[in-house]
Amino acid sequence: MLSDGSESLLRLAEMEGRGRALVASQPLRAGQIVLKDSPILVYSSLPLIKPGSSASASYCDNCFRTLLPSANVMPCPSCSHHHLFCSPNCLTMATAASHSPWVCQALSRLCDSPLISQPLERQVQARFLIAAYNLVLISPSCFQVLLSLQGQGSPSDASAVQFLHFIVSSLCPPPSLSLSIELTAALLAKDKLNAFGLMEPISLQQDGRRSVRAYGIYPKASFFNHDCLPNACRFDYLDAAPDQNTDIIVRMIHDVPQGREICLSYFPVNLNFSTRQKRLAEDYGFNCDCDRCKVEANWSDNEADFIDDNGNVEAEEEEEFMDEDSDEQMIASDSEHGVEAGNTNFPHAYFFFRYMCSRENCWGTLAPLPPSDGAPSKVLECNVCGNLKNDEYVR
Numbered sequence: 001m002l003s004d005g006s007e008s009l010l011r012l013a014e015m016e017g018r019g020r021a022l023v024a025s026q027p028l029r030a031g032q033i034v035l036k037d038s039p040i041l042v043y044s045s046l047p048l049i050k051p052g053s054s055a056s057a058s059y060c061d062n063c064f065r066t067l068l069p070s071a072n073v074m075p076c077p078s079c080s081h082h083h084l085f086c087s088p089n090c091l092t093m094a095t096a097a098s099h100s101p102w103v104c105q106a107l108s109r110l111c112d113s114p115l116i117s118q119p120l121e122r123q124v125q126a127r128f129l130i131a132a133y134n135l136v137l138i139s140p141s142c143f144q145v146l147l148s149l150q151g152q153g154s155p156s157d158a159s160a161v162q163f164l165h166f167i168v169s170s171l172c173p174p175p176s177l178s179l180s181i182e183l184t185a186a187l188l189a190k191d192k193l194n195a196f197g198l199m200e201p202i203s204l205q206q207d208g209r210r211s212v213r214a215y216g217i218y219p220k221a222s223f224f225n226h227d228c229l230p231n232a233c234r235f236d237y238l239d240a241a242p243d244q245n246t247d248i249i250v251r252m253i254h255d256v257p258q259g260r261e262i263c264l265s266y267f268p269v270n271l272n273f274s275t276r277q278k279r280l281a282e283d284y285g286f287n288c289d290c291d292r293c294k295v296e297a298n299w300s301d302n303e304a305d306f307i308d309d310n311g312n313v314e315a316e317e318e319e320e321f322m323d324e325d326s327d328e329q330m331i332a333s334d335s336e337h338g339v340e341a342g343n344t345n346f347p348h349a350y351f352f353f354r355y356m357c358s359r360e361n362c363w364g365t366l367a368p369l370p371p372s373d374g375a376p377s378k379v380l381e382c383n384v385c386g387n388l389k390n391d392e393y394v395r
């Protein structure tokens, strides 16, 4: 199930109340790469008819690299809806896979349908469905993997499911697959629970907001459960990696012992308690009772304000944990990763100070670069903006 050597670092386990989970099968070190994963599908997060303004970035419709003005961009010769590729190689690869003749025709028909007046979310869901049904044609085994992921569909999504099912089955039914509304519902649920967002370059951030350029389904990384204080985080290098640029890697944020579950945070760690609880219940269908939530559930509104809605640790608290005496206590609570270890009511302040990116409006998480020759790296990398920072705790 887990390949590339990651099977010796992580094992798949069934955990009560959490489903499948990835657990450290040996002690893991800060910065260690515990998983490399390739997507079974990647799809654009842009509207079906892409904005033509020069302010909006354009991405290769195969590898999702940013298309630079100087690039030798190749349009799809068969469709009129702006599918662009960064090289002849990407065009050839796409024509045989993600932009197959059926996808090309299906997207063209959707661009001429009532779907284009629907909200962006609906259009992107349609893009996912087309990519998912295309898997049946280009890689039936990957389609089976997609079906095996968590997610069954819920009544709250019924109207979106009905609409998308009607549009796809009437305008562009996939060959050799009998569509059912149950299949559409299950696929959309799998997308919602498992898709990873691949962000736009930080240089395109507008008003402090950065959008997703594409979504990918990563079959092994889909087994990571959530923790509001994650011990690992994932990185992608869409514009930087010379090949297989849509692969992701997961690196440890700090050391963990054998047997510990390895978790990611499903969203930026700066969100406050009530926002996190709401998102996890509505989008992922569970109530989080991680160590951080156990502590924050008991905070009064006043204490909750230690972290404002933007994730800033407020001055008084920051001073407190930068104090020499409290420093050790917070290191201790972090290494235990439990609420018992600290006797402050903000035991995870240390995590924010050390592992949250300080760049304005970034909210990324920092993980050390991989250890070299067994020694921990002194450099932390942000998984959102890519900034590198010296880790003052590593001497």
Ligand SMILES: C[S@@+](CC[C@H](N)C(=O)[O-])C[C@H]1O[C@@H](n2cnc3c(N)ncnc32)[C@H](O)[C@@H]1O
Pocket: 017, 018, 019, 020, 021, 149, 150, 193, 194, 222, 223, 224, 225, 226, 227, 283, 284, 285, 286, 287, 288, 289
């Ligand atoms: C991406 S999947 C993670 C793998 C999943 N456990 C499985 O069995 O395939 C996301 C789903 O896992 C479950 N999950 C993730 N984190 C959890 C947590 N901290 N507590 C309980 N369930 C969790 C929820 O059902 C969530 O919708």
